[in-house]
Amino acid sequence: MASNGACDTMRVFLLAVGCWLNLLIKYYAMESRANHNQVSHCPNKCLSCVQWLPLFKKKKQNSIEKFQNHDIIVYVLGGPGCGKGTQCSKIVEDFGFIHLSAGELLETEVKTGSETGKMIQEFKKEGKLVPSEVVVKLLKQAMQRSGNRKFLIDGFPRNEENRLTAEKMLGIQPTIVLVFDCSEEEMIRRVMQRNQGRVDDNMDTIRKRLKVYKESTLPVIDYYAKKGKARKINAERPVEEVFRSVEAVFSELGLVKRGKTIV
Numbered sequence: 652m653a654s655n656g657a658c659d660t661m662r663v664f665l666l667a668v669g670c671w672l673n674l675l676i677k678y679y680a681m682e683s684r685a686n687h688n689q690v691s692h693c694p695n696k697c698l699s700c701v702q703w704l705p706l707f708k709k710k711k712q713n714s715i716e717k718f719q720n721h722d723i724i725v726y727v728l729g730g731p732g733c734g735k736g737t738q739c740s741k742i743v744e745d746f747g748f749i750h751l752s753a754g755e756l757l758e759t760e761v762k763t764g765s766e767t768g769k770m771i772q773e774f775k776k777e778g779k780l781v782p783s784e785v786v787v788k789l790l791k792q793a794m795q796r797s798g799n800r801k802f803l804i805d806g807f808p809r810n811e812e813n814r815l816t817a818e819k820m821l822g823i824q825p826t827i828v829l830v831f832d833c834s835e836e837e838m839i840r841r842v843m844q845r846n847q848g849r850v851d852d853n854m855d856t857i858r859k860r861l862k863v864y865k866e867s868t869l870p871v872i873d874y875y876a877k878k879g880k881a882r883k884i885n886a887e888r889p890v891e892e893v894f895r896s897v898e899a900v901f902s903e904l905g906l907v908k909r910g911k912t913i914v
């Protein structure tokens with residue numbers, strides 16, 4: 652009798668373990684399909700019972716995780732007026748990236764007339780760098796809104812504080828860093844001819860921006876060069892020639908122009 656009882660208990664126990672394993676397998680299969688965008692919700696009513704399983708999983712690091720692993724992140728650096736924005740527009744056209752310019756995001760905030768916007772305007776006039784938390788918060792909102800997975804982040808990170816704040820607040824590392832290399836004389840010439848009514852396109856502010864670039868941004872570029880992530884491109888050539896070098900870097904990443912093949 653006693654041994655029969657033990658057998659029954661064992662059978663019930665094994666049955667329970669079997670059910671539990673079955674649920675786990677179904678849950679992970681479902682989650683894996685969701686991660687690959689095949690389903691956005693529980694595909695089958697009978698699986699709804701397994702949706703509470705995540706409660707037993709280690710808590711995810713909130714929305715940070717969205718930007719890790721799967722996304723292609725290209726930082727775009729270079730001195731003021733070297734042609735970052737010009738090349739980014741062409742990359743967007745041909746490779747389907749979303750272009751997030753830190754300078755433009757800051758300018759959009761200026762235009763709202765908010766207190767933060769007023770503070771940003773003062774930094775821009777002086778050619779100084781805005782506190783990193785402000786820039787990174789704007790970048791984070793734009794990345795989350797975009798729904799894209801290939802980001803060109805232009806004019807960022809401009810100093811070590813930018814870089815570390817992005818790592819901390821967004822949890823991101825660039826796949827590569829494009830660096831547009833141009834002489835100061837040519838950058839000054841381009842900025843002075845730009846004529847877009849920017850508050851910082853004047854000789855006095857350009858000199859300050861060039862100083863900030865040398866003192867704060869070049870060390871960030873060195874950091875990525877040491878990590879083997881920086882791709883220096885001679886930007887002192889006509890737009891199309893510069894872009895051919897950009898294309899070469901993108902093909903190294905395994906990306907090809909839209910229209911030729913699916914990227």
Ligand SMILES: Nc1ncnc2c1ncn2[C@@H]1O[C@H](COP(=O)(O)OP(=O)(O)OP(=O)(O)O)[C@@H](O)[C@H]1O
Nearest residue numbers: 730731732733734735736737841842845888889890
């Ligand atoms: N390869 C090039 N040759 C000549 N002019 C160029 C070239 N690339 C860009 N320009 C021109 O130089 C000016 C500055 O270019 P752009 O705005 O793209 O620079 P940027 O690096 O994004 O500047 P910033 O850092 O100040 O925002 C623009 O008027 C643009 O048309």
Ligand SMILES: Nc1ccn([C@@H]2O[C@H](COP(=O)(O)O)[C@@H](O)[C@H]2O)c(=O)n1
Nearest residue numbers: 753754774775778779780781806807809
């Ligand atoms: N990471 C950044 C980027 C920009 N700024 C401020 O905006 C100005 C214009 O930037 P561009 O990228 O358009 O050259 C720049 O001089 C800074 O005042 C910033 O603070 N941090």
